[in-house]
Amino acid sequence: xxxxxxxxNGTKEERYAALLPQLKGLLSGExxxxxxxxxxxxxxxxxxxxFWVGFYRVVGDELVLGPFQGPVACxxxxxxxxxxxxxxxxxxxxxxxxxxxxxxxxxxxSLSRSEIVVPLLDGAGEVWGVLDIDSSEFNTFDDVxxxxxxxxxxxxxxxx
Ligand code: SME
Numbered sequence: 001x002x003x004x005x006x007x008x009n010g011t012k013e014e015r016y017a018a019l020l021p022q023l024k025g026l027l028s029g030e031x032x033x034x035x036x037x038x039x040x041x042x043x044x045x046x047x048x049x050x051f052w053v054g055f056y057r058v059v060g061d062e063l064v065l066g067p068f069q070g071p072v073a074c075x076x077x078x079x080x081x082x083x084x085x086x087x088x089x090x091x092x093x094x095x096x097x098x099x100x101x102x103x104x105x106x107x108x109x110s111l112s113r114s115e116i117v118v119p120l121l122d123g124a125g126e127v128w129g130v131l132d133i134d135s136s137e138f139n140t141f142d143d144v145x146x147x148x149x150x151x152x153x154x155x156x157x158x159x160x
Contacts, residue, residue, distance in 0.1 A: 016148035038067035045069035082106035
């Protein structure tokens with residue numbers, strides 16, 4: 001049974017630093033992928049209050065909506081489309097300070113202003129999903145978010 005989440009009231013770095021070991025604890029001993037994605041989405045939403053936090057998984061030639069926290073969202077995204085599909089295609093983290101300036105951005109919500117997408121990699125380095133976080137403010141995400149969220153996503157690595 002999970003304990004309540006401890007949320008640091010310090011800087012962004014301090015919040016992430018407090019969150020990561022708790023994520024490790026939440027994920028340890030649980031092998032069900034959906035359960036783990038759901039808890040990571042919830043912990044990020046609870047810690048930072050982001051507008052939308054969630055996962056898309058690669059299913060065939062599309063990303064399909066997985067566990068998330070926030071308003072209802074687009075269910076399927078093609079490879080190379082939008083921020084998520086581009087992060088999948090390029091297998092790298094994308095930080096988007098202004099979604100309207102990103103060519104092909106998919107607006108699941110008109111309230112989203114900035115976004116970060118981090119790929120989930122398996123043991124062979126293949127993308128099996130993405131973490132997508134949307135903010136209702138411009139310029140929310142930077143290298144600090146990228147670094148810590150990449151570390152969080154490594155905790156979800158599939159062993160292929
Ligand atoms: N904006 C994303 C689509 C997913 S939603 O924001 C939840 C994109 O352009 O890929």
